[in-house]
Amino acid sequence: MRQDPVNSELRVVSREQLYELVWSTPVTRAAARLKVSDSYAARICTALDVPRPPRGWWTRTKAGQTPARPPLPPPRPGRPLSWSKDAWGGSLKTYYERRRVWQAPAGDIHPLAVLATEIFRVAKTEPTASLLVTRANNAIDVAASAETLRRALAFANALFLALEERGHSVTVAARRRFTRPRIEIWDEPPVHCSEKAAPDLAPRWPTVATLHGMPAGLAIVETCRETQMRYLGGGKFEPVPPRSRKGVRPVVGITWNEWRPQPSGQLKLVAYSPIHPPRWRREWRTSKLHENPREVELIIDELEEIAAAQSAATATP
Incomplete structure (x- = not known):
């Protein structure tokens, strides 16, 4: 029996897994698998430098359109390669605060x-x-x-x-x-x-x-x-x-x-x-x-x- 992804928790997620998750299911269901809020799921994507579907992307998909999704960029030095709710805690804030601009060194x-x-x-x-x-x-x-x-x-x-x-x-x-x-x-x-x-x-x-x-x-x-x-x-x-x-x-x-x-x-x-x-x-x-x-x-x-x-x-x- 196939397990509902909403009820399937991801305790540790890599950049590649997160990329596939957010581009295969809406943010509400993706956040449920991570056991976090919708807004925090977006912050995790920012921290791991994972692109997210823009507004209206899922509506266009349901309408039969096939909008292209951007590729997962290579990891940048200093960025985390995975996320775990138990391991990261508040330290993730270092990577997603808006006032901090990250650039590839x-x-x-x-x-x-x-x-x-x-x-x-x-x-x-x-x-x-x-x-x-x-x-x-x-x-x-x-x-x-x-x-x-x-x-x-x-x-x-x-x-x-x-x-x-x-x-x-x-x-x-x-x-x-x-x-x-x-x-x-x-x-x-x-x-x-x-x-x-x-x-x-x-x-x-x-x-x-x-x-x-x-x-x-x-x-x-x-x-x-x-x-x-x-x-x-x-x-x-x-x-x-x-x-x-x-x-x-x-x-x-x-x-x-x-x-x-x-x-x-x-x-x-x-x-x-x-x-x-x-x-x-x-x-x-x-x-x-x-x-x-x-x-x-x-x-x-x-x-x-x-x-x-x-x-x-x-x-x-």
């Missing part, structure tokens, strides 16, 4: 870097250290100011591509039992501020590379240095201007000076053991990590050595 760009670009486009600024903050699902472990974000994502892209060229996978380890330690972001030990004044900008899920079967957490952060700031009102601060500087704008209302962490423009990569208790940790600092392919290769050489040593230690009875 030019050149060699890692999908995680493409997705991070879209996520950080609407990220908020952390008020204490002026670094961008996002708790979005699938966001890579990057903490940087708006001015330094482009360099941080460029380095992440170069690192991820180089790792995968050597046969190592990189992923945002959602719902896996990995831990991410607190990462110090001070450029130098603070004198006026507490060491804990800089916030711990941990992502929702750690970014993990797998080398020789061993996981390695990866975090790219912009360091901060303590700076004396002047309160301007409305929650805003600016660096205290030199006393000799002329034309300093006056502040209306209550103001004061205080030492606060401010972005330094310097990036560092922190690699760590994401397994509790942590077994190892390494850091690399430079302002031009993304511009030096040789340095990226040397970093991966060291990560491979660490992974091989960890693998050998695990195998030792």
